[in-house]
Amino acid sequence: MLKIRPATPADATPVTAIAQAAFELYIPRIGRPPFPMTVDYAAAIDSGKVWVADDRSTVIGFVLLEDQPDALLLDVIAVSPTAQGTGVGSALLAFVDTEAHSRGHHQITLYTNVAMTENLTYYPHHGYTETHREAFHGFERVHFTKLTAR
Template identity: 45%
Template sequence: MIRQAVPAEAAAVHALVRAAYQRYVPVIGVEPAPMTDDYAARIAAQQVWVLVEDAALAGVLVLEERADCFLLDNIAIAPDRQGLGHGRTLLDFAEAQAWRAGWNAITLYTNARMTENIAIYQARGYQLRDRRVEKGFDRVYMVKPLAT
């Protein structure tokens, strides 16, 4: 089940994201941005969705509607639940949310050194749009047109 996160889950959301991204610390040399995000503020802004399985958080999704795009800001799966299709489920949900909000495309970014993520997104139809350094991170922006 996917639902919006509630304020009482901020710590659990943060812990799941930290666990999911921990493996990237040696790859990029610092903690990825999602590890230090303010999830209480994100939840208050209604930007956080959780995937619940067997009464436990299995995944986290942060979606942000900006003036210029619908942004998939973060997707994280609990380490013990990776490889079970939850990432695909959350990507499908994010794309549907963008469509429901009236967007004909969805944008995301990932660290340029997270090459396996780039490959996953390309296989899902995301196209490279931009590469820039922001907040000290080398980011690759990707966009996917949504079906009409």
């Protein structure tokens, strides 16, 4: 049974491993490791920013969330390649919706790399709208937003 819970320090290793495994396929497309592969997840967990999808005591996905003045930023979402396509990502996105609402945010923002073409259709399928594109430190980002239920 899938449970989404706050990450604990013991989750740092599996969270980091999931980020590495989930994003490594993008290295040839981008030419370098994408941002989620460079995050210090132990520090993010210590700061209370990471929630994990736990299936029978095994971490199979996670989100990293950042409160912004006008929105909740979905900074990273990743699912273990062995669990992709099973609804874990959708469950995590639903959790983010609920979390944004509970924190008083009326919108969720996120960005993805333009080379992560799968995401350009995945996020709109889950209610996100592309707002703009930008170059940022050598990455080509596509920004999305979603209004939360009020």
